[in-house]
Amino acid sequence: DIQMTQSSSSFSVSLGDRVTITCKASEDIYNRLAWYQQKPGNAPRLLISGATSLETGVPSRFSGSGSGKDYTLSITSLQTEDVATYYCQQYWSTPTFGGGTKLEIK
Amino acid sequence: QVTLKESGPGILKPSQTLSLTCSFSGFSLSTSGMGVGWIRQPSGKGLEWLAHIWWDDDKYYNPSLKSQLTISKDTSRNQVFLKITSVDTADTATYYCARRAGGNFFDYWGQGTTLTVSS
Numbered sequence: 001d002i003q004m005t006q007s008s009s010s011f012s013v014s015l016g017d018r019v020t021i022t023c024k025a026s027e028d029i030y031n032r033l034a035w036y037q038q039k040p041g042n043a044p045r046l047l048i049s050g051a052t053s054l055e056t057g058v059p060s061r062f063s064g065s066g067s068g069k070d071y072t073l074s075i076t077s078l079q080t081e082d083v084a085t086y087y088c089q090q091y092w093s094t095p096t097f098g099g100g101t102k103l104e105i106k
Numbered sequence: 107q108v109t110l111k112e113s114g115p116g117i118l119k120p121s122q123t124l125s126l127t128c129s130f131s132g133f134s135l136s137t138s139g140m141g142v143g144w145i146r147q148p149s150g151k152g153l154e155w156l157a158h159i160w161w162d163d164d165k166y167y168n169p170s171l172k173s174q175l176t177i178s179k180d181t182s183r184n185q186v187f188l189k190i191t192s193v194d195t196a197d198t199a200t201y202y203c204a205r206r207a208g209g210n211f212f213d214y215w216g217q218g219t220t221l222t223v224s225s
Contacts, residue, residue: 034211044202095155099152
C-alpha cells in the first residue's frame with residue numbers, strides 16, 4: 001500500500017489567512033492525488049483531482065500543487081465556510097487517504 | 107443529477123454479517139469507466155477505502171480486509187452491495203458509497219449510513 005501522510009492533524013488559523021496543507025506519499029504517485037473537504041456531519045466533498053484540477057463549483061481561492069511524492073492544498077484568504085477537515089487521497093494504486101488536517105479558527 | 111444513498115442495519119452484534127446497499131441515480135454502471143466504491147469512517151477518525159466495483163464487474167478490495175469483504179452490483183436496479191463478515195466493535199463507523207469515474211477518485215458521495223457493533 002502507498003501510505004499518505006498529512007503532517008499536521010490540525011492547526012489554528014485566522015479568517016483571511018493563506019493556508020497550506022501538505023500531503024506526502026510513500027512513493028511517487030504521478031499526480032494521481034485528490035483533495036477532499038469534510039465538514040462535521042457531512043460526507044467528504046471532492047475539491048481537486050489530478051493534484052491541480054479544481055472541481056466545478058469549488059471557489060478559486062482553493063488550489064493544488066505538487067509532484068512526485070509531495071503535494072499541497074492552498075487556500076487563499078480563508079473564509080468561515082472553509083473551516084473543515086481536509087483529506088488527501090492517492091489513486092495511483094488502490095486508494096489510500098491521508099489522516100486528515102482539521103482547520104480551526106483562532 | 108448524480109445521487110447516492112446508503113442503507114444498512116444500523117446495529118449488529120459481534121460476529122454477524124453486515125449487508126450494505128448503495129442505491130444511486132444519475133449515472134449507470136453499464137457505462138464504460140464507471141465504478142462505485144465503499145469507504146468507511148469511524149467517529150472522529152479518518153477515511154478508509156474498503157472496496158470498489160467497475161462497470162465491467164472488475165472488483166478490488168482493501169488488502170487488509172479482503173477476506174471479509176464481498177462487493178457486487180445489480181446494474182439494472184442501479185445498486186451496489188457490500189457484505190462484511192464477522193464484524194466486531196472496530197467496524198463501528200459511518201459507511202459511505204461514492205462514485206468513481208474514469209479518474210479513479212471519488213467525485214460524488216452518499217450521505218453515509220452509520221453502523222454500531224455492540225453486544
